[in-house]
Amino acid sequence: MTPEVVKNDACWNLIAKCVAEFKPQKIIEVGTGTGMGSTQAFISAIIDNKLNVEVTTLNTIEADYNRYKEAVSNLVDHEFVIPWHGVASLGIMSEKEVHSFIDMVRMERPNWNLALYTEKQIMEWYKADCETIKEHGKIGGQLEAFDPMDMVFLDGSAFTGWSDFLACKSAKCIILDDIFDIKNWSVYCELLTNSKYKLIARYQEYRNGCAAFRRVA
Ligand SMILES: C[S@@+](CC[C@H](N)C(=O)[O-])C[C@H]1O[C@@H](n2cnc3c(N)ncnc32)[C@H](O)[C@@H]1O
Numbered sequence: 001m002t003p004e005v006v007k008n009d010a011c012w013n014l015i016a017k018c019v020a021e022f023k024p025q026k027i028i029e030v031g032t033g034t035g036m037g038s039t040q041a042f043i044s045a046i047i048d049n050k051l052n053v054e055v056t057t058l059n060t061i062e063a064d065y066n067r068y069k070e071a072v073s074n075l076v077d078h079e080f081v082i083p084w085h086g087v088a089s090l091g092i093m094s095e096k097e098v099h100s101f102i103d104m105v106r107m108e109r110p111n112w113n114l115a116l117y118t119e120k121q122i123m124e125w126y127k128a129d130c131e132t133i134k135e136h137g138k139i140g141g142q143l144e145a146f147d148p149m150d151m152v153f154l155d156g157s158a159f160t161g162w163s164d165f166l167a168c169k170s171a172k173c174i175i176l177d178d179i180f181d182i183k184n185w186s187v188y189c190e191l192l193t194n195s196k197y198k199l200i201a202r203y204q205e206y207r208n209g210c211a212a213f214r215r216v217a
Helices: 010-022 038-048 065-074 095-108 119-136 161-166 185-193
Strands: 026-030 057-062 081-085 151-154 173-177 197-203 210-215
Touching: 010 038, 010 151, 010 173, 010 197, 010 210, 026 038, 038 057, 038 081, 057 065, 065 081, 095 119, 151 161, 161 185, 173 185, 185 197, 185 210
Parallel strands: 026 057, 026 151, 057 081, 151 173
Antiparallel strands: 173 210, 197 210
16 A cells, blocks of 8 residues: 655645645545554645535545544544545456556566565455455445536545546546556656646656646536
């Protein structure tokens, strides 16, 4: 798992920039972690920009129950933050797609962090995330319930980035962590070439990169 966002790092500053620009009312975060990383970046930005917390909500989704519980206790002081336990969406890459992606990275992007891990390790992570999706299958994906939404931050499972993106196309602003990784590479490429979206900013040197896009049509 990629470490949490840290105060004043590139992703933290990207979140701050987007909140200042869009002044969103309904924000969805996929991948809360313990609530001490990117969630804190949103909280700081909401407070710093004096957004009306009577009408602003930060809904944050975490699939791992223990992490969710930790986040609930870390976030209890902010009523506008609503932690949810569940998976963002039910779609996950196929095993074949994961193998192909790993091959692509080995051949074409050997400098990516993903290249540091063995195929065996990556497939173990994949199998664990498949199990999580299966467990939550009956309840369904959480993202659909939030449509329409103003802003979404996609930082959940490494293997569901595309599926998560499909569930939140109404968002006026989409922020992606891990653009140079299996998690959000395909979403990043799609948004760069889709005429409905315009790049706001990106940080390519930061960890696995992060980027934000606005919807223009
Ligand atoms: C990289 S961490 C998120 C870190 C956090 N956004 C931050 O920067 O502070 C990814 C989180 O997504 C959670 N996760 C994994 N699969 C998920 C899914 N399908 N839906 C929602 N969350 C998921 C993991 O348990 C993990 O806590």
